[in-house]
Amino acid sequence: MTGFVADTTDLLARTPILLRTLLGGLPASWTDTPDVADGWRPRDVVGHLITGELTDWMTRTQRILEDGTAVPFDRFERFAMLERDAGVPLDDLLDRFAELRQANLARLATMVNETDLNRRGMHPALGEVTLRQLLAAWAVHDLDHIGQIYAGLAGSHDPDVGPWKAYLGILLRRDDPSAVPG
Amino acid sequence: MTGFVADTTDLLARTPILLRTLLGGLPASWTDTPDVADGWRPRDVVGHLITGELTDWMTRTQRILEDGTAVPFDRFERFAMLERDAGVPLDDLLDRFAELRQANLARLATMVNETDLNRRGMHPALGEVTLRQLLAAWAVHDLDHIGQIYAGLAGSHDPDVGPWKAYLGILLRRDDPSAVPG
Numbered sequence: 001m002t003g004f005v006a007d008t009t010d011l012l013a014r015t016p017i018l019l020r021t022l023l024g025g026l027p028a029s030w031t032d033t034p035d036v037a038d039g040w041r042p043r044d045v046v047g048h049l050i051t052g053e054l055t056d057w058m059t060r061t062q063r064i065l066e067d068g069t070a071v072p073f074d075r076f077e078r079f080a081m082l083e084r085d086a087g088v089p090l091d092d093l094l095d096r097f098a099e100l101r102q103a104n105l106a107r108l109a110t111m112v113n114e115t116d117l118n119r120r121g122m123h124p125a126l127g128e129v130t131l132r133q134l135l136a137a138w139a140v141h142d143l144d145h146i147g148q149i150y151a152g153l154a155g156s157h158d159p160d161v162g163p164w165k166a167y168l169g170i171l172l173r174r175d176d177p178s179a180v181p182g
Numbered sequence: 183m184t185g186f187v188a189d190t191t192d193l194l195a196r197t198p199i200l201l202r203t204l205l206g207g208l209p210a211s212w213t214d215t216p217d218v219a220d221g222w223r224p225r226d227v228v229g230h231l232i233t234g235e236l237t238d239w240m241t242r243t244q245r246i247l248e249d250g251t252a253v254p255f256d257r258f259e260r261f262a263m264l265e266r267d268a269g270v271p272l273d274d275l276l277d278r279f280a281e282l283r284q285a286n287l288a289r290l291a292t293m294v295n296e297t298d299l300n301r302r303g304m305h306p307a308l309g310e311v312t313l314r315q316l317l318a319a320w321a322v323h324d325l326d327h328i329g330q331i332y333a334g335l336a337g338s339h340d341p342d343v344g345p346w347k348a349y350l351g352i353l354l355r356r357d358d359p360s361a362v363p364g
Contacts, residue, residue, distance in 0.1 A: 004342075007209045011335070014203055021200045027189045126345040136342035137350070143336040144352040147329050153193070154325040160186075160318035163308040168319070170326040178360030 003114050008135045013105055015142045016098035019046060022149070024091055031090060035151035036174050042149045046093045047081025049145060053100035055080075057138045058107060064121035064131050065111060072122040185296050190317045195287055197324045198280035201228060204331070206273055213272060217333035218356050224331045228275045229263025231327060235282035237262075239320045240289055246303035246313050247293060254304040 023031060023042055031042050040048070060073045085093060117132035154170040165171050169180035205213060205224055213224050222230065242255045267275060299314035336352040347353050351362035 002209075007211050010209060011212060014208075018200060018203045021196055021203055026196075027184075027192060029189050030193060123345070126348070129344055129346070132342065133344035133346060136339045136344075137346035140336045140339050140343055140346075140350050140353065143332045144350050147332045147336075147352050150325045150329045150332070154322045154329075157318045157322050160314065161322055162311055162315035162318075163305070164311070164315060164319035164322075166308070168322050168326050170329050171322065173359070177355070177362070180359070 004117060004132060005108075005112055005114055005135065008139050009105055009108065011139045012101065012142065015049075015146070016094070016101045018146070019049075019097065019149075020094050022153075024094055030153050030156050033152050033156035035148040035155065040148060040152070042152050043085070043090045043093060044081060045145045045149050045152075046090065046097055047085040048078065049142070050085070050093065050097050050100060051077060051080045052138075052141065053097065053104055057134070058104045060121060060134055061108065061112065061131065064119050064134065065116065067121075069120050069122040069128055072124045075124055186299060186314060187290075187294060187296055187317065190321050191287055191290065193321045194283065194324065197231075197328070198276070198283045200328070201231075201279065201331075202276050204335075206276055212335050212338050215334050215338035217330040217337065222330060222334070224334050225267070225272045225275060226263060227327045227331050227334075228272065228279055229267040230260065231324070232267070232275065232279050232282060233259060233262045234320075234323065235279065235286055239316070240286045242303060242316055243290065243294065243313065246301050246316065247298065249303075251302050251304040251310055254306045257306055 023046070034041050034044070055074070056076050063071060063073060088096075112131065112135075117130065117135075119131045120128050121131070121134065123129050151170055151174060154168070155174050158165065158171050158174070161168060161171070172179035205228070216223050216226070237256070238258050245253060245255060270278075294313065294317075299312065299317075301313045302310050303313070303316070305311050333352055333356060336350070337356050340347065340353050340356070343350060343353070354361035
């Protein structure tokens with residue numbers, strides 16, 4: 001496997017395995033804290049990723065291939081998970097996400113190849129985008145939100161590290177985003 | 183398993199599995215970018231975590247148990263990996279880290295229990311710290327640096343996402359740490 005589609009799929013396929021490794025059965029002492037005040041707990045992030053599998057990335061891929069720029073993408077419901085997933089255990093959300101991601105990547109493999117990457121679609125706010133940009137954004141969106149999960153996990157133990165907080169940028173940035181780069 | 187030592191060990195034991203899941207065999211198109219300009223690539227972060235296993239966390243745990251606050255901790259060589267690991271493949275670094283972490287957690291289980299958590303040591307810069315704070319800092323240090331790996335992975339595809347960058351805080355913060363909270 002080489003090429004942009006294969007390399008992007010490689011990363012996308014790791015996310016559900018990784019989230020189970022990180023969060024499956026993890027004690028609530030780690031998982032009940034949002035990334036920032038009024039932010040998302042790990043379960044909310046997994047729910048948001050589920051929404052992306054249900055309504056965003058593959059739906060938009062299909063729209064690019066079928067309609068090009070003629071029909072703009074539907075908007076992405078960023079908070080759909082808060083009501084939909086209320087009361088669903090985190091481990092069930094991880095399973096649900098894994099099933100959806102696996103099915104979507106199987107579909108992607110049948111629908112898209114390297115020669116499609118410059119095909120264009122219309123984002124309702126961002127304007128014209130390419131399929132290549134959509135697939136890259138899908139993968140980086142995973143990375144972005146997993147980073148948010150890490151911030152929540154770290155935040156759960158903010159009171160426990162004592163003076164070490166001064167060295168832990170992931171905690172300092174929860175209080176002040178400009179505190180420590182990187 | 184319940185209690186602080188068990189819950190902390192639970193998270194610490196996941197890190198090597200997680201890093202292999204995320205980085206093992208991942209194409210260099212993802213892994214060759216630092217978290218920020220002049221920052222660390224994923225391989226540098228794994229090297230830094232190896233240093234922690236070799237010289238920091240368990241050495242300090244032992245010092246607290248043997249010497250209390252009488253002998254300050256040795257300083258942590260934050261850049262030891264740059265020379266030590268030059269030329270070592272990333273997959274080999276992942277294996278090395280996994281071996282060291284597993285051995286350290288096995289030692290920890292024989293050395294420490296809940297009743298030891300308030301024992302104190304002397305950090306050369308931070309002053310008095312507890313064993314509980316040391317163990318929490320060990321785990322949050324993992325989370326902090328894995329977050330750094332995510333920033334590097336995302337950064338490798340910064341040019342590919344096009345206008346979506348406006349929505350991807352993990353990319354915006356590489357340019358400006360105050361850009362987007364969380």
